[in-house]
Every structure is written in C-alpha cells, then in structure tokens.
Amino acid sequence: MxxxxxxxxxxxxxxxxxxxxxxxxxxxxxxxxxxxxxxxxxxxxxxxxxxxxxxxxxxxxxxxxxxxxxxxxxxxxxxxxxxxxxxxxxxxxxxxxxxxxxxxxxxxxxxxxxxxxxxxxxxxxxxxxxxxxxxxxxxxxxxxxxxxxxxxxxxxxxxxxxxxxxxxxxxxxxxxxxxxxxxxxxxxxxxxxxxxxxxxxxxxxxxxxxxxxxxxxxxxxxxxxxxxxxxxxxxxxxxxxxxxxxxxxxxxxxxxxxxxxxxxxxxxxxxxxxxxxxxxxxxSPRRGVLASLLAYRRLRRRIHLRQGLLALCRDEPIFDDLTLALLRRQGYIRRDGVATQAGIIAAKDAEHEERLWSVYRSRYPDDALHREHAGLVPIHEVLSPDAIMALETQLMGRREVVR
Incomplete structure (x- = not known):
C-alpha cells in the first residue's frame, strides 16, 4: 500500500x-x-x-x-x-x-x-x-x-x-x-x-x-x-x-x-x-442502471397513485395492493378503504386535471406526443398559466354544450 x-x-x-x-x-x-x-x-x-x-x-x-x-x-x-x-x-x-x-x-x-x-x-x-x-x-x-x-x-x-x-x-x-x-x-x-x-x-x-x-x-x-x-x-x-x-x-x-x-x-x-x-x-444520474430503476419505481408509484385517485372520484373499487398502500400512505383513504376528506379533494383535482389533459390532447395532438408522462405530472408544472386558462375556458365551453 x-x-x-x-x-x-x-x-x-x-x-x-x-x-x-x-x-x-x-x-x-x-x-x-x-x-x-x-x-x-x-x-x-x-x-x-x-x-x-x-x-x-x-x-x-x-x-x-x-x-x-x-x-x-x-x-x-x-x-x-x-x-x-x-x-x-x-x-x-x-x-x-x-x-x-x-x-x-x-x-x-x-x-x-x-x-x-x-x-x-x-x-x-x-x-x-x-x-x-x-x-x-x-x-x-x-x-x-x-x-x-x-x-x-x-x-x-x-x-x-x-x-x-x-x-x-x-x-x-x-x-x-x-x-x-x-x-x-x-x-x-x-x-x-x-x-x-x-x-x-x-x-x-x-x-x-x-x-x-x-x-x-x-x-x-x-x-x-x-x-x-x-x-x-x-x-x-x-x-x-x-x-x-x-x-x-x-x-x-x-x-x-x-x-x-x-x-x-x-x-x-x-x-x-x-x-x-x-x-x-x-x-450515472441520467442513464445509469440505478437511476433507471429509481425512475421506474417513481413512475410506477405515480401511475398507481393517479389511477387510485381517479378510481376514488369515480367511485370505482380498488383491488391493487400497491395502489391501496400508496393511498393510505398519503392519507387519502382510511384503513377500511373509505376516502378521507383530503382524499376526496385530491381525487376531484385529479379528475379535473385529467379532463384538462384530455382537452389538451384533442387540441394539440402533435405536441401532446412529445410531453413525457403527460397526465402523471401536475399540469401547472408542465404548462404555463395562460395555456391552462385557455384549457379551462374550452373545458367550460364543452360543459355548456353538454348542458
């Protein structure tokens, strides 16, 4: 030595x-x-x-x-x-x-x-x-x-x-x-x-x-x-x-x-x-095996949490153990599976964002293809306030047409 x-x-x-x-x-x-x-x-x-x-x-x-x-x-x-x-x-x-x-x-x-x-x-x-x-x-x-x-x-x-x-x-x-x-x-x-x-x-x-x-x-x-x-x-x-x-x-x-x-x-x-x-x-923090595994775990958890919130808003049953565990960990459901007040609010927000993303995909289909994990990331972290306001206006117009 x-x-x-x-x-x-x-x-x-x-x-x-x-x-x-x-x-x-x-x-x-x-x-x-x-x-x-x-x-x-x-x-x-x-x-x-x-x-x-x-x-x-x-x-x-x-x-x-x-x-x-x-x-x-x-x-x-x-x-x-x-x-x-x-x-x-x-x-x-x-x-x-x-x-x-x-x-x-x-x-x-x-x-x-x-x-x-x-x-x-x-x-x-x-x-x-x-x-x-x-x-x-x-x-x-x-x-x-x-x-x-x-x-x-x-x-x-x-x-x-x-x-x-x-x-x-x-x-x-x-x-x-x-x-x-x-x-x-x-x-x-x-x-x-x-x-x-x-x-x-x-x-x-x-x-x-x-x-x-x-x-x-x-x-x-x-x-x-x-x-x-x-x-x-x-x-x-x-x-x-x-x-x-x-x-x-x-x-x-x-x-x-x-x-x-x-x-x-x-x-x-x-x-x-x-x-x-x-x-x-x-x-390597960008392309290394460990970074890829961690990114995969984060994406998987994000998907399960998103789908769980959407299921809560639509009053659909949830059977996946990981989804239930994530919802409990975030305080969105109780041990018996009943949604908490925080869970109800988060579920409504997730449903609203899902509708905004749906309007965005129909209005800008080419640009939506290049948005990585669109719908899994909070929309305010991806789009500008003006773009979100335009989507809100179009979403309100769709509701008026339905009525």
Missing part, C-alpha cells in the same frame, strides 16, 4: 513519474479521439488499425536489427508501425469503396490478414541473432514497466501534439460526426476530415503500442467515450469527460502496476478504464 501511495503522489521515482504522465496524456488523447470515432460510428476501425501495426513493427525491427544489431529502437519501430497501419487503413477504405463488401467485412479481412502476417514475422525474428527480441512481444500487450525515460518523453510529446490537434479540429469534427451533409454545404471537405480523424486514431494506436500494446490500445479509444456518454448529452462535455476518464484510467493503471513487480501495466490500465465504465453504467 505504501508503494502505491508513493506512485500516486509521484514520489516513487523519476522514471515511474514520467511513465505515469506519459500514460495519462496518451489515454486522454485516446479518449478525445475515440469520442469522435464513436460519434462517427466507426469504432471498429480502431481494431483494424491496431492489428495492422504488427507487420510494420516487425519489419522495422528486422531492418534495424540487421543494420545495427539491436532492433529495439523506438522511433524506427513506431515509424514502421505507422506505415503498416496507414496501409491497413487504406486497404479498409479501398475494399469498402470499390467493392460490394461493407466496412465491417473489410475490417475483418484486413485485421486477420495483417495480424497473421505480423505473427509470421515475429516467428522469423525469434530465430534471428540480433538483440531485443524479448522486448518485441511487449508491443502486443504493452511493456510500460520496462519503458525508458527517453521513450516515455517521446510518447508524452506525441500525446501532447495529438491533444493539440484534436482541440484545433474539434468543431469541424463534431459537425462531421453529427451531420456530414450539412458539413459539405458549409464548404468542409468531409472525405478529408474523415481521413484526418482516422489518421489521428492511427497516431493514438501507434503511440500506445508501448503503453498498452496493439491488442489493448483499442480499449482506450472506446471505453472512456462510452463511459462519458452516460454522464452528458453535450458533445464537447463528452469529449472533455472522455479525456478525463482516460487520463484517470492511465493514472490508476500505471500506479497499480508499480505495487508489485511483474504486474501487466497495459492490462491494468484497461481494467481501470472498465471500472470507470462500470461505475458510470451503474451510478
């Missing part, structure tokens, strides 16, 4: 602090880019890009290893991974644009082919007499614990550049995600914007190879935005919240991995992101 506290407070060591900051910046950038990718409904593309990095990574290792005797040179490996990912991205676009196959089929074909080729190259590398083979497998699932300070600084610098690019392009990207046709009418080149978004995604994947690995980096582009979606409807708030949740996941994952030697940092980062998603899924 003491070791974890030192890691949390950045007092465990220089390298650990630099790695933690680098992972946080990367995860924040991944959350921001992932938000736009999620809103654009292209989340699976990140999976294809991540798996497409493996053959380029392996080829770069072979070239550098044969040239220098040690293939573990991070800039060259990232460059090779980026080139391979770009080729995979081009293949997905070409297949989906020039054939009858959908994007999901193109992603499946590119993902499996590139990854299989990468596995073959890694097998070849294991038989080579160069240094660094043992560290290459860390790019599959991440190897943050063995990261050098220079590598962490490079990742942090790239992540900062990625964050700056997202902040500069956020308005155009949001317009692309929500209404591509309108974006075209505003003079935006949507095809180029799509390409820029995918290039940003590719940058996240390539930079994250060292932190979480090509298999797990996809989680950082999907889980934080999905978790953020539970808390807000505002797109820019969602972008900011996804960045914060991603940074928190990176912070918790790296610090937890420092507690004991051998703990997988990339996996712990992803598990931390999943815990944040689970908290959002369960406890």
């Amino acid at each position: 003491e070791t974890w506290w030192q890691a949390l407070t950045f007092t465990l060591g220089y390298n650990t602090g630099v790695v933690t900051l680098g992972a946080m910046l990367l995860a924040a950038g991944a959350g921001m880019v992932g938000t736009f990718v999620l809103l654009r409904k292209r989340a699976l593309v990140s999976d294809a890009i991540s798996h497409a990095t493996l053959p380029g990574l392996a080829l770069a290792f072979i070239v550098v290893g044969l040239t220098t005797g040690d293939g573990r040179y991070l800039p060259a490996l990232l460059l090779g991974a980026a080139a391979s990912a770009a080729l995979g991205l081009w293949a997905v676009q070409a297949i989906s644009d020039h054939t009858r196959l959908g994007e999901d089929a193109a992603i499946g074909a590119v993902l499996s082919t590139f990854f299989a080729f990468g596995v073959v190259l890694i097998t070849v590398i294991q038989s080579m007499t160069v240094l660094g083979q043992s560290g290459l497998t860390g790019y599959l699932v991440g190897a943050t614990a063995g990261m050098l300070a220079s590598e962490a600084k490079l990742i942090a610098a790239c992540a900062l550049g990625l964050l700056a690019a997202v902040l500069m392009l956020r308005r155009d990207l949001l317009l692309l995600c929500f209404d591509a046709d309108f974006a075209r009418t505003q003079g935006l080149n949507t095809r180029r914007l799509d390409l820029v978004l995918l290039m940003l995604l590719m940058a996240v994947v390539v930079i994250g190879l060292k932190v979480t690995g090509l298999i797990l980096i996809v989680a950082l582009t999907i889980i934080p935005p999905v978790a953020a979606r539970f808390w807000t409807d505002q797109p820019m708030h969602m972008v900011a919240l996804a960045a914060m949740l991603g940074a928190l996941a990176g912070y918790l994952g790296v610090t937890l991995s420092s507690v004991r030697e051998g703990l997988p940092t990339g996996a712990l980062i992803v598990l931390s992101a999943f815990v944040l998603f689970l908290v959002s899924f369960l406890f």
